[in-house]
Amino acid sequence: MILLAKSTGETLLEHTRRVLQLALALCERLPLAPEEQFPLVREAALAAAGHDLGKAASGFQKWLRREELDWKGRRHEILSAAFVSGLPTATEEAVFAVLTHHRQIPSDGLRPVSRSLLLDDAGLPPGWLTMCAELHENAEAFNQLWDEICHEMDRLDLASERLPSKLELRLDPAWLDGSRLSGQLAHIPFERRRHASMLRAILMGADHLGSGHVSLPSEVDWSAYRMSVPPRPFQSRTGALDGHVILKAPTGSGKTEAVLLWAKRNVRQHSKLFYVLPYTAAINAMHGRLAATLPSGKESVGVLHAHAAHHLYERLRNDYRSDPLAVERESRVRAQLAREMYYPVRVCTPHQLLRYTLHGPGWEQMLCDIPNACIIYDEIHAYDPALAGLTLGSAELFSRLGARILFASATLPAFLQREIQSLFPLTAVTPDIRLDGDREVLVQKRHRVSIHRGTLLSAVDDILRCASEGQSLLLVCNHVRSAQDLYLQLCEGLSRDSVELLHGGFNAQDRRAKEFRLTAEPLPRVLVATQAVEVSLDLDFDRGYFESAPIDALAQRMGRVNRYARREPAKIVIASETISKYPLYDPKLTADTLNRLALLRSEIGEGELSSLCDAVYAAGYTPEQRHTFDERKRHPFFVEFEKRLLAGREEDWVRSVIEQFDGRADVLPRQLVPSHAALRREGRFLEADSLLVNVRVASMRQDIDTSNDPWIINAPYDSELGLGRTSSKIR
Known part of the structure; x- marks a missing residue:
């Protein structure tokens, strides 16, 4: 038998x-x-x-x-x-x-x-x-x-x-x-x-x-990695260091290249590398970059987040032009492989590493993957106190297990740097103004900041004038509806093909189309966006108009204007008032940022931004935030790792410890239900899911029908404006 x-x-x-x-x-x-x-x-x-x-x-x-x-x-x-x-x-x-x-x-x-x-x-x-x-x-x-x-x-x-x-x-x-x-x-x-x-x-x-009938991919030959241009001194110093490092370097200075030189130095035989970023868009971009940059990267670099299959679907479409179902199958397989002991390099959210340390499903992989691993945490300043505490507690545990860790940031507040340095011995690296190459990125003045008293709606005339002069303009609002309002008003004075709108209220299908247009030359005359643009696309505009926010968020937005300092300092206009009456950021931090920026009388560069960041965050966390941060950093699974390691048991870590999705859910606009159903009947499930929009449930609960799978939202959807508006409002 x-x-x-x-x-x-x-x-x-x-x-x-x-x-x-x-x-x-x-x-x-x-x-x-x-x-x-x-x-x-x-x-x-x-x-x-x-x-x-x-x-x-x-x-x-x-x-x-x-x-x-x-x-x-x-x-x-x-x-x-x-x-x-x-x-x-x-x-x-x-x-x-x-x-x-x-x-x-x-x-x-x-x-x-x-x-x-x-x-x-x-x-x-x-x-x-x-x-x-x-x-x-x-x-x-x-x-x-x-x-x-x-x-x-x-x-x-x-x-x-x-x-x-x-x-x-x-x-x-x-x-x-x-x-x-x-x-x-x-x-x-x-x-x-x-x-x-x-x-x-x-x-x-x-x-x-x-x-799954798969074989292990090739390991990355790190000895073959080379920068395409001669490294700056701070990049060479980073690449010569063994062990844990904090790298603080300006946006556009070559921080990622420095990180990869460090990885090349610190990987050992069979070492794994984890590149951790806070936002999905940034993870997707880094996955593409590493896959194209590292030797054998295309088959050796995995991407790990909740919507990884959709990202992979877009990357693989050219490989299976005539067979969308084959793209679907391959995308799902590769997304699942990133959760296994498969890829030697993984780009992921911090939550995926917390799955290890908080004993979520498959946590035992940590015991195999983390010893001698290189772990890169990029832009950790973007984490809230709870996630920052969990991340630093995990990092300390990883170091005890033998991992080497690098923290990289363009705007790392001094108080958070002190918290990181308290974990284990690290070497701090920043560009050195005494050295040619480094001096260039420190002394260059990329921006001239002015405060506009009012909202961005009251600055529309100035925006239209600059656009008519041929400048490319980046406008960033704090809320989706504010961005839509501003876009609608600008379309009354500009042709619709010269203005683009990008925010989190689009489904994946329309967002991908917009991002594709933005990466093609030339840039639109005007891009109206929300803070999602801060960490996603590699863009370089001539001038910026931003709603007020704390200095670290503004610095990220400014990094998309005159990004490489190849032009004269660019004008940055910051509105003192927001269009929405609901504050997205801490009002005290925002007010302090505006007051300090108003005192600046000259062109600014990375040195001034770094000093402003330290000044605004000089007090560090509030007492309540400090309590949350410390409690999470000292989670029992971190500090009592040996006592609490229970073989064969997983924890319900998502619901009990982390609010991973911050009360958000993917919903299907009712008018897209027929298209969604048709795609599913054809077996094109990922394309069907790309019609869903990610929303904050609490703010739209009354419009969501949870009796269906997926949930259906009774709100208008427009491929030009996104959820909640229709382009018929544009005259």
Whole structure:
């Protein structure tokens, strides 16, 4: 009898062979010393060899062949673990990995645990005797399969082992007990729990990759990385440093190149690299940049955020011009691979690394990926106190696990730099005004700032005059509706093809089209945007008009005007009043920023912006913010990592600790429902999802119909104006 592993007809031998090969490949890419790697390889191989043997049970085989509707909820991995536990060289850690490679350890009775093993007091599942009897029905095929597997992994010493007449799960019950006082945490030493968690990560990763029929990509040859131009002195200094670094350098000065030189210096054999950015648009842009810049980057750089598949869909469309369904499949596969132990370089949000440190799904990968990793946190000043605390607490834990960390920013307040420097010894790097090359980026004056008393609506005449003179203008509002109001008024004085509107109220399909137009030459005469433009596109306008905001947000906006200082200092006009009556930023920080900017009488550069940032944020966090920051930074999973490492258990970290989506949701405008349904009928699900708009639920709750999937919003949508307005209002 040929035993199957999948309902597709894939045999159990084929699947096991593939998982075994991937488990060995994953082990070989771990940055471990030989004395630690060798026993891990043997245990991982044994776990991979036995992980699906329980599928040989006759009832499971009938289900795979569609002769039965189901297997009545029985778990094949328990049978697999029982057989492996009887092998003479099997460790409890390997048995545990097999037992839990699909499910978590049982609940401790105090809180529910999703997707956990259901076991009785004797550590056995319901229907155990029936499961064993069904496995023995295929004993001959089982033993033949095991013999072939042993030859595959070159373990002839185990080839003589046969399915015993009585199966027992030989595992210390403490492994399956999640209680703090009497279970695994109390009776299993930390090193064994860590080792079991690593084996579980390797087995789960190999099983997922093997089921997807993928092979590991090439590792990045960092020795081949070169800058396209001679480095500035601060870039060379950054690239010569070993260990942790804070890099503070102006926008447009080559900060990313300096970061990559540091990575080239600090990566070790099989090191992973994580490039962490706060916003999705910036992550997508960096993914494209690294994929094009790094040797073998196209296949070795992954992107990891909630909408990564949509980003990948756009990048892959040219590769499958005539087959949109193939693009769909490949995009989803690549997005999922970024969550596995697959890509050697990953660009991600901070939340994805918090999935590791707060023991979210798949957290065990941290134990394999983080040692000797290089982790780059870019623009950490953009985080709120809670996320900043969690991020710095995670960074400190990563450093204890052997990672090297670099913090990079153009506007890092001094108080936050002190917080970072309190974590572990770091070297701070900034451009040195005494050195040619560095002096250039420090002394250059890119902007002339003036304060406009009123809103941007009252500055429209000045905006129209500058636009008529041929200048490209960037206008940034704090709210979507304010940007729409300003855009509508400008369209009364300018042709619609010379004005572009960009904000978060567009669906992905329309936003991509707008961003494509913005990256093509020439720039529109006027771009009206919200703060989303601060961190996304690499743009360079002649003049800027901004609504008031704290200095760090204004500095990011100013970085999109005269970006490379190739022209005379550009005029920046900041409106003292906002169009919306609802403040987006802290009013005190905004007022202090305006007052200090009003005192400046000359052209300004990065030195002045940095000093202003330090002055505005001199007091640091408020007492309430400080409490939140400290509490998150000292999360028990960080400071008591060894005590709280519970193998085989995941935490509900998204809802319990982080408000990851800040009360936002993707909704479908009612008028797009027919288009959405048509795309789904054709199997083009990612294209259908690109019609959804991300909104803050609280502000539009009365317009959202949550009885549908996806949620439907009863608000007008226009591809030119976005959600809530129609272009018919433009005369």
